[in-house]
Amino acid sequence: MAPVWLPFLLLLSSLLKAQETPDSSPGVTVEADNSTGPYVSTSGPSGPSGFVPPSDPPTVQEDDWTPAESFLYSGDASALEVSRCSRAFSLSGQNAPSLPPSFSGPLRPALGALANTANFLNMIFQASDLRESTVQEDMEWYHAMVRALLEADMLIRRSLLTFDADPTSPEPQLVLCASRNPNAKVQTIILQDLSRAWEKLHPPAPAPDDSWFRNFKFPEPSQQSQPMSLSKRVLLNDLSTLDTPKWRQGDSYVTNHSGVRWADAPFLDCEDGLFVSDWMLTLSTAFYGLKPDLTPEFRGVIRVDVNIQDLDLDQCSEGDGWFSDSHQCNRTTMECIATPGQGFRLGQYCCRCRDGYYDPETIPQDSDGGSMNSSIEGVCYPDLPVCLPCWPGCSSCRDGTPCWVQQGGVAAGRRAHPAGAAS
Ligand SMILES: *[C@@H]1O[C@H](CO)[C@@H](O)[C@H](O)[C@H]1NC(C)=O
Numbered sequence: 114m115a116p117v118w119l120p121f122l123l124l125l126s127s128l129l130k131a132q133e134t135p136d137s138s139p140g141v142t143v144e145a146d147n148s149t150g151p152y153v154s155t156s157g158p159s160g161p162s163g164f165v166p167p168s169d170p171p172t173v174q175e176d177d178w179t180p181a182e183s184f185l186y187s188g189d190a191s192a193l194e195v196s197r198c199s200r201a202f203s204l205s206g207q208n209a210p211s212l213p214p215s216f217s218g219p220l221r222p223a224l225g226a227l228a229n230t231a232n233f234l235n236m237i238f239q240a241s242d243l244r245e246s247t248v249q250e251d252m253e254w255y256h257a258m259v260r261a262l263l264e265a266d267m268l269i270r271r272s273l274l275t276f277d278a279d280p281t282s283p284e285p286q287l288v289l290c291a292s293r294n295p296n297a298k299v300q301t302i303i304l305q306d307l308s309r310a311w312e313k314l315h316p317p318a319p320a321p322d323d324s325w326f327r328n329f330k331f332p333e334p335s336q337q338s339q340p341m342s343l344s345k346r347v348l349l350n351d352l353s354t355l356d357t358p359k360w361r362q363g364d365s366y367v368t369n370h371s372g373v374r375w376a377d378a379p380f381l382d383c384e385d386g387l388f389v390s391d392w393m394l395t396l397s398t399a400f401y402g403l404k405p406d407l408t409p410e411f412r413g414v415i416r417v418d419v420n421i422q423d424l425d426l427d428q429c430s431e432g433d434g435w436f437s438d439s440h441q442c443n444r445t446t447m448e449c450i451a452t453p454g455q456g457f458r459l460g461q462y463c464c465r466c467r468d469g470y471y472d473p474e475t476i477p478q479d480s481d482g483g484s485m486n487s488s489i490e491g492v493c494y495p496d497l498p499v500c501l502p503c504w505p506g507c508s509s510c511r512d513g514t515p516c517w518v519q520q521g522g523v524a525a526g527r528r529a530h531p532a533g534a535a536s
Pocket residue numbers: 145146147148
């Protein structure tokens with residue numbers, strides 16, 4: 114049994130490697146406040162089970178992240194209940210250029226809501242007189258928008274809006290966050306103003322970083338001229354509703370799904386010192402105003418955190434999605450079969466011997482030569498089958514004895530009975 118756990122541990126350790134903060138600051142010393150315990154956030158504008166920026170400094174002793182890691186395999190929420198956390202836990206980056214294919218359908222409503230909200234804001238800031246007004250004057254609009262975004266899809270657990278009143282500032286001036294409390298009798302939406310808690314929103318790794326914002330505010334130099342996902346629109350006005358239309362024609366930039374960025378890795382939230390037992394994914398997109406030369410100017414980001422716990426991970430799949438092709442089946446002798454319906458969990462697959470190989474530990478139950486159940490499903494992770502080659506010339510077999518080979522070598526062995534059974 115021991116050897117099959119080795120790949121598990123190797124995979125796990127490689128997942129964790131990138132999480133170690135290289136610039137962990139040893140100079141930070143921490144004064145324990147025993148009265149509240151190190152895990153309870155006491156300061157900050159957080160509401161009950163809202164977005165809880167941890168009080169700084171986060172912990173006295175380093176958290177134990179193992180329960181979060183094993184939850185990725187077990188999916189067993191009770192294992193998380195016994196562990197305390199000081200901040201959210203993000204897996205190390207998957208460096209995968211795409212999300213798993215199984216995500217695209219379920220995430221479509223959230224992606225659409227982000228694109229729609231961004232375009233509403235694009236129009237506000239590029240093509241309306243509201244761009245002249247102040248944040249304070251518009252505050253109620255923003256409140257409504259963040260709350261409404263939460264309702265676009267039940268997978269959305271939290272929505273955020275950042276707004277740069279001053280485009281030269283490295284931090285946004287307005288940060289609003291709406292979150293659900295799904296456990297309340299009547300579903301509750303908690304709205305928080307985190308404008309003065311920007312630093313606390315991004316505690317040290319393994320908590321998720323600020324790339325959901327930074328990648329839009331400070332794009333790579335190659336994209337700096339104009340974000341690729343923006344398309345230009347010419348707006349024509351033929352309005353009888355306005356007494357004094359200011360302009361008849363203007364330019365605007367709009368975005369679509371392709372402008373939405375997803376985080377490098379999923380995360381587990383930490384609320385009131387306890388992990389929330391659902392893996393979450395952060396999606397974000399930016400909205401723009403216009404510079405004096407009428408090119409797009411970054412104004413802010415809207416973000417949603419979606420619950421991906423019920424979305425399947427397929428380690429057998431080919432391609433470049435998260436964890437794809439990360440199974441332990443021997444690719445020469447076995448094929449990998451994913452077990453669907455397990456949600457966001459690793460290790461949900463079985464290995465089956467390929468044609469031309471057999472598993473000596475499978476006891477044939479069916480004497481007709483029909484396919485056996487165990488040979489359909491294979492041996493499931495963390496166990497692996499042993500697959501031995503068939504007798505030379507047999508394209509499939511149940512054991513290592515010679516098979517009847519048909520003349521001409523057509524479909525050799527596929528319907529043949531093992532020679533041993535005849536004698
Ligand atoms: C915290 O508790 C420890 C042991 O329980 C004690 O030695 C220490 O003085 C306490 N610190 C504070 C700030 O109360």
